[in-house]
Structures are given as C-alpha cells and as structure tokens.
Amino acid sequence: MFNHSLLLKDKDINFLEAYYRYGKHKDFNFAKYLWLIGIEIFIFAIITLFMLFNINSYKTMNDKIKSNIEKYKNIESEIERFQIMKGLLENKQIFMKDIIEGNNSLYNILTEIESKIPTNLKIENLNISKEKLTMMVVTNKEENIAQFIYNLQNYDCFKNISINGITNYEGQIRTTITADIVRK
Structure with a gap:
C-alpha cells in the first residue's frame, strides 16, 4: 500500500506509518489464539477428569482397605481371645497333670498299703x-x-x-x- 521509502523522507507522515502499522496489526489472527486457548482448556479438562478419576479410585481403595482393617481387627481380637483361652487351657492341663500325678502317687500308696x-x-x-x-x-x-x-x-x-x-x-x-x- 504505502511505499516505505516515502515514509522515510517526510517525518511528518509518521501518523501514516502508525496507521499503516495499526492496520497491519489489525490483520492479527485471533482464531489461532482461540484454538490454542481451546486446546489448553481441553487438556486441562482431560487432566482434571483423570485426577478426579484417580481421586475416586483411591477413595474406593481406601474404603476397601479400611473395611479390611476392621475385619483384621476382629480377627486379631479373636486370635487374642483364643491365645488367652489357650493359655488358660494349658494352665488347666498342667494343673490336671499335677493332680493326676498326685492322685497316681496316692493310688500307688493305697495299693501298696493294701498289699502290706x-x-x-x-x-x-x-x-x-x-x-x-x-x-x-x-x-x-x-x-x-x-x-x-x-x-x-x-x-x-x-x-x-x-x-x-x-x-x-x-x-x-x-x-x-x-x-x-x-x-x-
């Protein structure tokens, strides 16, 4: 449109050059920037969905782990109860063994007295x-x-x-x- 050499001769025509440059900038393509912004929003949405999916899956896994922990706590308390019962039964067995040995020795004494x-x-x-x-x-x-x-x-x-x-x-x-x- 304008001759660039003309602009350089007259310094009073700087307004024309400014207008020319303004017009050049007006040809600026906003569609490209809109596409870039759209792609960025799309990528952000995908990342957000992925993160939400991961959060939900971790929450589900956490709930399963909590329920398993509760089951294991019940099992652990039953094991402790059985260990206490085992200890009591072992003590009872030792006590009964002592009584039986004592009774056997008394029985042996009685049979010996009978024979004498x-x-x-x-x-x-x-x-x-x-x-x-x-x-x-x-x-x-x-x-x-x-x-x-x-x-x-x-x-x-x-x-x-x-x-x-x-x-x-x-x-x-x-x-x-x-x-x-x-x-x-």
Whole structure:
C-alpha cells in the first residue's frame, strides 16, 4: 500500500506509518489464539477428569482397605481371645497333670498299703495328705500291728513311722499309726 521509502523522507507522515502499522496489526489472527486457548482448556479438562478419576479410585481403595482393617481387627481380637483361652487351657492341663500325678502317687500308696496289710488287720480311718499318712487300725493281735509297721518300713515311700497309743477294748486292739510320705 504505502511505499516505505516515502515514509522515510517526510517525518511528518509518521501518523501514516502508525496507521499503516495499526492496520497491519489489525490483520492479527485471533482464531489461532482461540484454538490454542481451546486446546489448553481441553487438556486441562482431560487432566482434571483423570485426577478426579484417580481421586475416586483411591477413595474406593481406601474404603476397601479400611473395611479390611476392621475385619483384621476382629480377627486379631479373636486370635487374642483364643491365645488367652489357650493359655488358660494349658494352665488347666498342667494343673490336671499335677493332680493326676498326685492322685497316681496316692493310688500307688493305697495299693501298696493294701498289699502290706495282714489278713486280720482292718483300717477304720485313713487320712492321706501330700506329706502325711494317718490311719486307725483294729486287730485282735498285737503281732498284726507289728507286722504291718514292719511292712511299711520296708516300703521306701514312708519314713518316721510312729504309733500313737494302743487301746484294748473287748478284745479289739486299736492304734493310730502316722507316717511321713516321701515323694520320689
């Protein structure tokens, strides 16, 4: 349109050059910038959707993990309860084993006493504890008491065997025998 050399000669025509440049800038293409802004908004929308999707998926995973933690807490509390029950049952088993062993030793002592009793001797009263044996015996001969005490002395389960008085009432001889029980 304008000759550029003309503009340089006259300095008064600077207004024309300004108008010319203004016109050139008017040819500026806004469509390109609108496309760029549109693409940026589209990319931002895609990134936002992706982030929202990730947030929702993480929230779902977090809820699942929380429910699993609650399940595991219930399982953990049941395991602790079973461990307590196991400990109690083990203590009970140990206690029962001690009682059975104690009863077995008492049973062995009773069977040994039965085997050592002479035929004419009767036991009227028998008390057995863990450490002491006390019995009241009745017979018609003193020799039976002596034989019974001798038999008990030969059995290594008793020591400190003693007689606490002998009474003779109507032909029945009664005495109380005490002995300490030796645990093996």
